[in-house]
Amino acid sequence: MSLQLHLVTDDRLPFARTRDVVAAAVEAGVDVVQLRVKGGTARDLLAQTVALSAVVAGRATFVVDDRVDIVLAARGTGVRVDGVHLGQSDLPPDAARRLLGAESVIGWTANTPAHLGAAAAFPPGTLDYLGVGVIRPTSTKPDHPPALGVDGFARLAAATPLPCVAIGGIGLSDVAPLRAAGAAGVAVVSLLSAADDPAVVARELRRIADAAPVEVGR
Template identity: 65%
Template sequence: MSAVDLPLHLVTDHRMPFARVAEIVDAAAGSGASVIQFRDKTGSGRDLFDRVLALADVIAGRATFVVDDRVDVVLAARDAGARVDGAHLGQSDLPVVAARRLLGPDALIGWTANTREHFAAAAALRPGTVDYLGVGVIRATATKHDHPQPLGIDGFAGLVASAPLPCIAIGGIEVGDVAALRRAGAAGVAVVSAVSGAADPAAATRALREAWA
């Protein structure tokens, strides 16, 4: 994958009506979000396909667009002509080696990694298989109930010190955490509530981006 701007990822919140998700994505894409990750673990395959097509139109190339978990939905949306740039995969999803073969060398592929064992597995992969690691959670978060033990900023720093790939911090991150996470070694931050829960998602996106800078 060629160089991609990684500092600010918006992960969508499936608890919201999709019309509101689309509004938030539009605001974030126009206000400095680097990557939009569509995450919806409740919809049917057809629902996800339709929503990915809709969001691809909303984003319109203003941010890199990836889909959580569902490589099949990425492929189907691409086949329908949508611009979908890649996928973010968890440890229990389709193996990243298979995802790379299916999505091709130009796709952006992220992989969740929360332990030193995960980092070792990432380091053992052929270069170019995975582009970044999603590392967390930094703090407990209501948007993902099965998250691992929170790392905190110091725990994140210790874990990523020898990371084989760029690391994106995720989990309960607020604007006041961004500079400290960058100093701790983050290549970017991923947020849900800090943007989706804000009264003004565009202003919240700009504030996060400014905090990174």
């Protein structure tokens, strides 16, 4: 599974706009789409999961933020959802692994050495990647921890064997430095969701990511 480029959806947008952004990103070759919705009902989130699964159509890895129950519900109706991204206050990753199975993708948010220690304590195979951030201040997560910057990210990424995906306030100019700092990939929200033409930005993001040197595990 490639982790180079993640699109995390912005629940401040109308869902029709989100669907268009996801379609453009997948067409441009984004590797992972994460549906992130912090409010609303479970019924609405399930409907959005079903709709975006159809847009992604197996062309990228599709995961849902936080909600293992939604992943299971969607799968129960035959909808493809590849896994879940969990935060520190969500269901523990080892419990999610037992529920979702060995083939599912499970990511976990980590932004401190203590989080890396907790990740290391899980049985091998529990986690597929860590989401590490925020890199820069971002309006999409107003309660975010202090920004790490590229150097702070590099220190955390070097301290774990798990692939680390950088997230939080990332711009086009950050992609190559983050890859050089050990990022297995980058995750963006506003860079695509707030773009006037997300297709153009997604193609440029793909171009830069493909050209960036790969220094994972340095």
